[in-house]
Amino acid sequence: MSYSLTTIWFERNRFLPAILAVAFSAVLIAVQGGLVIGLLAMMSLPIDKSRADVWVGYPGVRSVDLGRPLPDRWVTRVVEQPEVERAELAMIGFSLWTRVSSTQSPATPEVCTVVGSTLGPDSLAAVEGLRQQPDLMARLSEPFTVAVDESELGRLNITGVGQDADILGKRVTVVGLVHGYKSLGGPYVFCSNENARVLLKYFPGEATYIVAKCGTPEDAKRMTLRMKGYSQLTAFTADDFSWRSRMHWLFTTKAGVTVGFTALLGLLVGAVVTSQTLYAATAASLREYSTLRAMGIPRWRLQLSVLEQSFWVGLFGVMVAAPVTFVIAQAANYMGTQVMLHPLVIGIAILITMVMAIGSGLAALRSFQNVDPAHNLR
Known part of the structure; x- marks a missing residue:
């Protein structure tokens, strides 16, 4: 010693x-x-828990929750890329959640993050918590139905499945719960693309993102580099977009x-x-x-x-x-x-x-x- x-x-x-x-x-x-x-x-859960390899959004988008509407017809620009196997739309944006109560006391609004996706076992934008519950995805295909994280019930002023709320003037019903999707900003509210378009006040033919599946990570990188030729949009690999979203919140907040x-x-x-x-x-x-x-x-x-x-x-x-x-x-x-x-x-x-x-x-x-x-x- x-x-x-x-x-x-x-x-x-x-x-x-x-x-x-x-x-x-x-x-x-x-x-x-x-x-x-x-x-x-x-803040990057919608990216990290999805199956998409590439996210295409409006030019200069800084975080996944800060996207702007773009024409959904631009999906053809993505599909025509040789590395892309398939592509679909995704809707993500902030909205305002208000608990619907039978009492006369005014409800306190809560900012929420609406996450809309194609519903199905092979969905690219749907988070893992939804893909693991086929019955829940079937219920979410009905008009004005949503799912929320169980840990966010208190913030949303509800107690569980079956309760109603108001999102920008539209009454929605909570039909299911997911786990592990707590948000630093507004609580995540998951739904179909059709419902999200209404809840986010998008016009017909608009979407927030176009997500794509590529053969390999190298294909995704080559595809995003080629997409830089389009000045009306920006393409990121899932890893790059996740990192970009985290860094935005790190320095902005x-x-x-x-x-x-x-x-x-x-x-x-x-x-x-x-x-x-x-x-x-x-x-x-x-x-x-x-x-x-x-x-x-x-x-x-x-x-x-x-x-x-x-x-x-x-x-x-x-x-x-x-x-x-x-x-x-x-x-x-x-x-x-x-x-x-x-x-x-x-x-x-x-x-x-x-x-x-x-x-x-x-x-x-x-x-x-x-x-x-x-x-x-x-």
Whole structure:
């Protein structure tokens, strides 16, 4: 066992605050990063949970929920591309949901996101939650019927299937529920293309998107590049459009700035506590270091031992943070907030935490200014 690790063990009460500070920073960075990814993933669910390889929309569309109507006859431009196997229409847009109540009290409107698609087992735009329920898709083919996510019932002011609501003057009936489609913005309201056209006030012959199925991902990329020749529309692969939608919400809502500032604050707190703890531990051992210096141990070896201590403090902090992060993420998911502990997020959190710990060790080296063999003679 190394001298640095032995010192931490026998002086564990002295180093414990630094380990806990590092653990706090690691937990905060990992949970905040997972929270951002989880929340932003909600905004691209219509893309991620569909089977479409290509999404074609109006020029400059920045997010899947911000599309503008385009002529549905343009589907021929998509179908004629050699990589496209088939194509269909999709309707997505914001609307206004109002609970229909028998009481005289005024209902509070709620912004919702209407998602219309072709209904069928081979549908490209229908989300997975609908494709797995053929009976529900059959019910959604009826006029003015919709499905919503079970976790959004409270926001929509309803209690379950069979209740009515008003969407821009049209009464709709909830005929089914899906799971795992909670939204960061307006709750998702799933329906057929025909119903969506009415609920979004589209004119006949209009659609929000044209979605297509290609043979391979490479075919989808080639097709989208070729479609750049059309100035009236924009084509994206599903992955590119999903990323574009998430980045739009990340920077438009300032979520990235808020989360980054919070994580930076935790990082600074951890760095200060860790640095001061290592400084105090080194200062308290000046007599021992002075003795080692008098025995001929080079100063750089002593400084290296402090850096080794900072490494072990960082590693122990990460080990403490791992189970705590997992428990917090599970608790947040249980309460309805989605925290996605992606391996990239965990890796970045570990890297930043270790750099912070070692940086704190470097800052603690200032205590070596007083390390001198003559110190023991005083």
